[in-house]
Amino acid sequence: MARGPYGSTTLCCPKNLFHSNAELGTAGDHKSGNPAAATMSDIQRADPIARKQAVLVVAIGTIIGTVLILGFERLQVPLREWILSEPGSSSQRVKVVFLIMAAVLLAPLLALAAYFWRLGRRIVRKQQFPPPMHRVIRDTPVIRGPAAVFRGRVLGSLAVCLAIAAGLLSLVLWWVAMLLSNPAVYNNMASDADAGD
Numbered sequence: 001m002a003r004g005p006y007g008s009t010t011l012c013c014p015k016n017l018f019h020s021n022a023e024l025g026t027a028g029d030h031k032s033g034n035p036a037a038a039t040m041s042d043i044q045r046a047d048p049i050a051r052k053q054a055v056l057v058v059a060i061g062t063i064i065g066t067v068l069i070l071g072f073e074r075l076q077v078p079l080r081e082w083i084l085s086e087p088g089s090s091s092q093r094v095k096v097v098f099l100i101m102a103a104v105l106l107a108p109l110l111a112l113a114a115y116f117w118r119l120g121r122r123i124v125r126k127q128q129f130p131p132p133m134h135r136v137i138r139d140t141p142v143i144r145g146p147a148a149v150f151r152g153r154v155l156g157s158l159a160v161c162l163a164i165a166a167g168l169l170s171l172v173l174w175w176v177a178m179l180l181s182n183p184a185v186y187n188n189m190a191s192d193a194d195a196g197d
Helices: 021-033 048-086 085-127 148-178 183-196
Strands: none
Touching: 048 183, 085 148
């Protein structure tokens, strides 16, 4: 409380009463000329086209996954009969089936890993999240400095984890394919098929 001119009374408010710490920190960083400080000075607006594309990708992926699951359930018995129809080429047919399965399962993982890796490297290089000219599907605060670099490195680590998971999955599929290439396994499968009939 302070006394103003002509005997009037004025209310003195602290400078940071109506300003958030983020706003004051941003202003201080700009005044100090420290570009490496983490700031959220502006908002990157959502791109309507990117939002529609994201919804379309999710819808297509859901449809493809549903079709693959239903198709595998319907074709499981005919596929086993096709593999066992010619004992001489059964091992090759098993390898073809597992090669197709590996491609279907590993392609999305590797594509997502590559996307996260590239995006993380761009964020680290530009020290900004989202990086310049990167389209977003919702309004996103722009983060700069160490906080942005941290997010970029997290995305890079996630990409490495996805690539490792893809490699382990490919090893498991290869092991199963080699196991099913054993003639004894084919004999057991054929006996089971005959018993089921």
